[in-house]
Amino acid sequence: MRQLLKGNYAAAEGARLCRVKVISAYPITPQTSIVERLSEICASGELDAKFIKVESEHSAMATLVGASSAGVRTFTATSSNGLLLMHEVLHWVAGARLPIVMTNVNRAVSGGWNIWADQTDSISQRDTGWLQIYCESSQEVLDSVIMAYRLAEKILMPVMLTYDAFFLSHTTEVVDVPDIERVDEFLPPYRPDFKLDIDNPRMFGGLISPDYFYEHRYTVHKASLEALNYYPEVCREFKDVFGREYDVTEEYRIDDAELVVVTAGTITSVARITVDKMREAGKKIGLMKLRVFRPAPVDLWRNVLGNVAKVVVIDRNLSPGLGGVFADEIQAALYPLETRPLIYPVVAGLGGRDVTPADIEGIINHALSSDDPAGAPLFWGLKQ
Amino acid sequence: MERTTQKMIEIPRDVMAGEELWQPGVLSCQGCGASLALKLALKGLGRRTVVVIPACCMSIIVGSYPYSASQVPLLHVPFETAAAAASGIRAALDVREEKDVVVMAWAGDGGTFDIGLQALSGAAERNDDILYVCYDNEAYMNTGIQRSGATPAGAWTTTTPGEAIKEEPKKDIEKIMLSHGIPYMATASVAYPADIYTKFRKARSIKGTKFIHMLSPCPPGWQIDSADSIKVSRMATQSKVFPIYEVEDGRYTINVYPERKVTVKDYVKPQGRFRYMTDDIISAAQELVDRKWENLTGMANFKAP
């Protein structure tokens, strides 16, 4: 059924459709409407779940460590500082191979408050082992939650879905909300092989000595990589059932592009419009939407970008002392190739600074007009 | 067993010699109060129990991967999250409609008084149906005897060395927990095993947040002979430094009335960690202990006019 939904409500609807059983969350702008919506539907019984209203995000994730280990489907949502507060537990969840799904509203990190769109929060969690998928639209958010549970519960790894603060969380779109019965066919109930069980009493976790720990970490790494095999399958099946198509990365007008713009999040929508406009003007521009960030789809990136002359990577994030992280990882991924594109790392839109079609066009023109991305990254829009 | 004037520890023999939910081979030090405490707790709780353990001595004691000394399901969790994780397990078990399973968080004093206090307070405020046990050895023992909020005033630790022994009094975790209005708060000690057995059996049937503060002797940390582990703990209660009582829905009951007169000085004397306590500090401590005992007995015996 088609509804007008904000990004946050789409996330809540996704959780409802997946029949999550235990939710544990703490409010933080701009995620609050997710928890509000979930509170409503839990209270009304529309969603048959326990919602534990914890006293911090650290406890929110820790509560799900307990609940998920006890073998039920769990969900939470947070943003920026909340996500950071969970940091220790995020590592734990991945190491413990718990299939928790979380939506993170990409908001700037503090030391100086800022509540607007910025990807640095989730980017700074890239080493935790959580799978990360960057969403562009409310529809994508809802659909991605459903697919995330299929993925997570199969490979036993946690999945984080991110989307931009306010630009997506608080803007309304038309969203096709599937019937829950259709979702039930696609997503069976969670039945783990192992859980906290009186009839099969096991210890979960524990001190892993140097004799075992390396191998244990290796299994976590392997599990993450497994997503690259399994996720396309999930996406294909999703298309069959619901008619909408997604993938690990998405290309737009790539085939003969001389320059490819790489974006993640809502900037992708803006970039798409710009690509069309520039194509009309005869420029051979293409777009790669960076969707799955973890595991790093290195082979895919190489395939898509390897033979392109120029690649512009737009980061709505900044690792101080390094630069934008997407650009950094893509550069590293393409390094081993014999022929590599010229890569133009661009940082833009931090802390909710708007990135307009004119900005994108300017960035692309800048890349087109120079043969040397010297002084990288380019801080587009910086007042200097 | 013939008639005797011995104060027999009333735990039935078939329970003590029965199913071993806590098995030997554990990595505890000689004379460890924590290992004994968990053994006794599980005797009272039985096999329908799930245990949550944050970072503390018990994380190591229970055994290293992939081995476990516990015959009940056990979940390791990060340091400050025992109460939160326990709440999550409770919610999941309720969803699964698992009947009559106790979820027990088993945390040290560090993970309760200090770093874990927030999560514990949150769970207690929500009155989540969990049993939270703080086995208190009065310092961060697992990391090598550093001071915690539970370390008593006058104690030596590696972070309160001789020239700077801890001045601040022990945090009153019992009052903190009571201030949340939880249905059950009790203290217990490995020196009184029958009381532990009774309390854990009782805890099975109480709904809501239950908190048990258990004194757990640590021979290396308290600097006592491992053989004196229980004796010194008993003196803690006899000297009223650690009274054993319970509060059920606000009603106080003192479970152990000391029969023998033991002073604070008698209690601190055999413990190396108190060797820097001057007579002044000891007298001040004795006054405080006496006053607290008066208050406690007042609460226990209070009858409205």
Next chain:
Amino acid sequence: MAVKKRSDLSKPYDFKTWHDITPMNISAGTMLHNKTGSWRTIKPVFEDKMPACQNACPAGNDIEGWIKLLQQGEYEKAYWHLKREEPFPSILGRVCFRFCEEACNRVSLDDHVSISALERFIGDRGAQSAPHPDLPEYNGKSMAVVGSGPAGMSAAYYGRLLGFRVAIFEKLQVMGGVLRVGIPEYRLPRKIITAEFEGLKAMGIELKPGTAIGKDISLEELRGRYDYIFLATGAHGNRKLNMEGEDKSRRIMSGLEMLRKVALGEEVEFGSNVAVIGGGNTAIDVARTALRMGSSVTVIYRRSENEMPANPEEVMEAREEGVEFRFLAAPERVELNDDGSIRKLICCEMELGPADESGRKRPVKKDGALFDVKTDSILTAIGEVPVLDYLKGIAGTEKDMVAVNDTLMVNTEGNGKIFAGGDIIDIPRTVVNAVASGKKAAIAIDCDYRGTDFGDVVKKISIGNGPALSFSTYMNWKPAVPRNIHLVVDSEKIVYDYFEKSPRVMQKTGDAKTRKSSFNAYSETFTEDDAQQEASRCMHCGRCIECDNCLIFCPDMSVLPKGDGHFGYEFDYDYCKGCGICFTECPRHAITMVREEEGDK
């Protein structure tokens, strides 16, 4: 034992590659393979030890052992168990000095256990005439016991249990020695003594009353007829006051002689206002006997009440009955009438000076502090001496007593080795010491017969700090568990925190008026209820009673009940870390910590 080894239940996980990392890092096994016993440097062992009561008893009475049987309702088993170390419970249960009660570890808690009263209960219930369960065949050698007091009775009893053919010679027409003629009827009824001798007869011991050595039969003749002789003629001679006029009146009599005459039903003459000189149990016996004969009595003692050697309970009962006491006074001289009756007794006040060799303050006359005592009869009870005329020419004496070596052998030449014991040798003058000395002599005689070294034997069978000897250990009679008879559990080793105070049950004793009106025994043996109640106060020092403390307190689950009806526990040394908690929390010190031997893990 029957316990399946838990370490056999463990299997180490077979880990080779990263594929073997368990799903969700779950555990794959127990910690039972981790034998933490390897951490030990000391280890606990269950070792039953000697309680303070048994250690204090000169005869080494296994008090805890028969109290345990009493508590189980096994009164007959308790009786025979008691008799192993102390053969006459009905007697000792009435007249013993009770060293055990002084030493009882319960004194530090509330009050001692009424061991003597319990012994009396067992003795009275026991079947003295039932056949002795431990009677052996005769070994072909014979023993003559001279004197039928407690030392002689004991030597005869143990001698028979060692296989000797025994005969007891007694000068008087009645058997029992000091028991019969020195201790009044109201303390020890003669029917009790008679029953004991019936028991000895039933064992095959010959009784020969009315046969005096040196008169009816000579010591030489005895030596010819018997392989071994045990002299136990006791101390029935009166120590003289050495007071002016002492021998010149019929109204000045030895207290011992008075007691003997009364006991034998003979006529004895003394007045209605009696002065008894002395402060020991004999003096009290004399006083209370005179009282019962109708006289008013004053006991005159040269030291203060604190130094009186008499049993304080007896003194109290005597007072209640109306005996007067005059302390710090000693007789100076007596003034007699022409007919030999007493005009007056003149005494001197005494004061306490420095201590003498007994450790008590020596009484010193106060100059010029003389006073009169109105009395018509003086009974002296200031000490007993052995009468040893029959030994003239055969053996020497030292300090009025028979000189013996470490094996209680008298130094003589010729056939028939002579041993001596009881009050005629230099040991404390109590009934139980006499019984112990009889037991020791029997063992010494047996060693001589077998050619074994008595000194070595004593080392093995000495109880606690000595000097008591364990006959059971000598005979290798098995108690239920091995007992270390050399390690004593005193009050420092008892954990009093584990015991409730409980008032001591007392035997019912008649009121003073009823008591003094006759020679009837005035205390009642415990009822079964009272005996069980009082026996429950025994703390079973040094001996496991399966209280479960060790099982409960072990932090390493390394104490396991033996089960299958077997008594006690065993340690699982695979895991025991030697922390010592079981040792400290055993209320009765029944566990010992021993060094881990090299290679003994």
